[in-house]
Amino acid sequence: MIAAVESWVEPPLKRFVDDARVVLALLLHPSGQVMAQHGFTRAVDVMSACALAAAIHASSGELGRQLDGKAFTGLHHAGEHRQLFLAEARTPRGSFVFLTVFDGESSLGLVRLYFEEFAAALAAAAPAKQEPASPILDVHFERELNRNLSALFGR
Numbered sequence: 001m002i003a004a005v006e007s008w009v010e011p012p013l014k015r016f017v018d019d020a021r022v023v024l025a026l027l028l029h030p031s032g033q034v035m036a037q038h039g040f041t042r043a044v045d046v047m048s049a050c051a052l053a054a055a056i057h058a059s060s061g062e063l064g065r066q067l068d069g070k071a072f073t074g075l076h077h078a079g080e081h082r083q084l085f086l087a088e089a090r091t092p093r094g095s096f097v098f099l100t101v102f103d104g105e106s107s108l109g110l111v112r113l114y115f116e117e118f119a120a121a122l123a124a125a126a127p128a129k130q131e132p133a134s135p136i137l138d139v140h141f142e143r144e145l146n147r148n149l150s151a152l153f154g155r
Contacts (some may be wrong), residue, residue, distance in 0.1 A: 004036035012121035013038060016100075020114040023082065024101040027089070027122075030054055035096060053086060053099040076108055085111050089119040091126035 004010040024039035032054035040046045064072035074087040
């Protein structure tokens, strides 16, 4: 069963899961916010996986920039019974982090092949990014923040 925050994410993820025969799949915003998931049975597991995937993505990206001048894009870990693949999928809505776990029913080659198809389908399905109608932060945000912090700490 696939659960998605936005409906445009669900068809590409369902096709990936069916084609690649993976155990778990998770699409998240780089901040760690879940967009869609497959295979998780508890919300706490989804939240933990999102936090870890976002942290791994951020740290490996920075490590790649420090070492090679560009972020590492796809990470793979082969465990004894299950393997993990983590990569970035770019869409008109921005970049997303994709984490999947697979076992002997699939292979890294299949997962990479179907990930490329998934990323293309996700980018095609994504609606254009909408700019907010008004500024996100009030013009006097900093002044109000400082006033509230002063009141909070008694200054």
